[in-house]
Amino acid sequence: MKLVRFGTPGGERPGIWLEATRKEPARIVDVRAMAYDIEDYDARFWRTCGLERLRGLLREKPPKTMPAAGVRLGPPVARPRQIVCLGKNYREHAREFDARMPEFPVYFSKAPGALCGAGDPIRLRPGMDRVDAEVELAVVIGRRARDIQEGDALSCVAGYTVFNDVTDRDLQKARGQWFLAKSADSFAPMGPWLVTREEVRRPHALGIRQRVNGEVLQDSKTSRMIFRLDMVLADLSRVMTLEPGDVVSTGTPGGIGSARRPPVVLHDGDVVECEIDGIGLLRNPVAMTYG
Numbered sequence: 001m002k003l004v005r006f007g008t009p010g011g012e013r014p015g016i017w018l019e020a021t022r023k024e025p026a027r028i029v030d031v032r033a034m035a036y037d038i039e040d041y042d043a044r045f046w047r048t049c050g051l052e053r054l055r056g057l058l059r060e061k062p063p064k065t066m067p068a069a070g071v072r073l074g075p076p077v078a079r080p081r082q083i084v085c086l087g088k089n090y091r092e093h094a095r096e097f098d099a100r101m102p103e104f105p106v107y108f109s110k111a112p113g114a115l116c117g118a119g120d121p122i123r124l125r126p127g128m129d130r131v132d133a134e135v136e137l138a139v140v141i142g143r144r145a146r147d148i149q150e151g152d153a154l155s156c157v158a159g160y161t162v163f164n165d166v167t168d169r170d171l172q173k174a175r176g177q178w179f180l181a182k183s184a185d186s187f188a189p190m191g192p193w194l195v196t197r198e199e200v201r202r203p204h205a206l207g208i209r210q211r212v213n214g215e216v217l218q219d220s221k222t223s224r225m226i227f228r229l230d231m232v233l234a235d236l237s238r239v240m241t242l243e244p245g246d247v248v249s250t251g252t253p254g255g256i257g258s259a260r261r262p263p264v265v266l267h268d269g270d271v272v273e274c275e276i277d278g279i280g281l282l283r284n285p286v287a288m289t290y291g
Contacts, residue, residue, distance in 0.1 A: 046244030109256025220253030
């Protein structure tokens with residue numbers, strides 16, 4: 001199942017994406033029309049076993065649908081408590097930094113307010129002259145997890161999505177830390193949907209790539225992660241409680257624009273495409289914002 005949040009920014013409604021067939025184009029199920037009390041895909045939805053209820057409603061009767069064409073898709077999770085990210089988690093990307101493989105996972109966070117949806121602009125401000133993108137596989141946590149074992153870690157995952165860890169490299173270098181450089185408004189595109197866990201049988205064997213204006217910058221596989229997702233979730237849960245709705249993003253492959261010679265940085269009018277096989281394509285334009 002592909003869960004979407006559709007509508008204007010801040011006014012998104014929960015939905016289900018139905019792929020196009022030979023007979024009709026893609027459509028969206030308006031979940032709130034099926035069950036008015038399912039207000040959003042937020043922490044409450046996951047805590048109250050909302051996905052199981054949603055499946056039950058779909059079995060009861062065929063849902064009413066609407067055309068998907070022209071409908072804005074927001075981030076597929078509402079108001080996450082935290083976004084935990086990994087740095088240097090692909091071998092080739094670690095080499096782009098300093099050629100040393102990390103002994104332990106390198107964690108950092110992004111502000112949840114940086115989230116935006118598929119098709120939303122990545123907004124640059126004057127002075128942001130060295131900004132680039134990073135394609136990543138992200139998960140949304142579906143149940144509370146504390147001290148979980150690696151063998152059971154993926155059971156706490158609600159679903160998988162595409163994440164773009166946009167970064168202001170000048171700010172990152174000048175401040176010597178990552179949070180501010182990665183948390184500007186719109187610097188966390190996510191989507192276009194959340195693919196539920198049972199549909200992604202092998203999350204560690206997915207093709208993952210990024211294109212800017214059609215040029216391929218990153219092209220790898222999730223099998224090249226240094227620290228696998230199950231290990232990462234178990235490691236995090238030994239220190240912190242993972243709560244429903246939390247986002248964990250697993251790092252980016254090599255080939256990022258700022259590591260190239262000459263560097264490939266984002267400019268007004270560019271289009272960034274982040275794609276993961278079996279998950280989806282996240283496309284965002286780049287726009288200069290004044291004021």
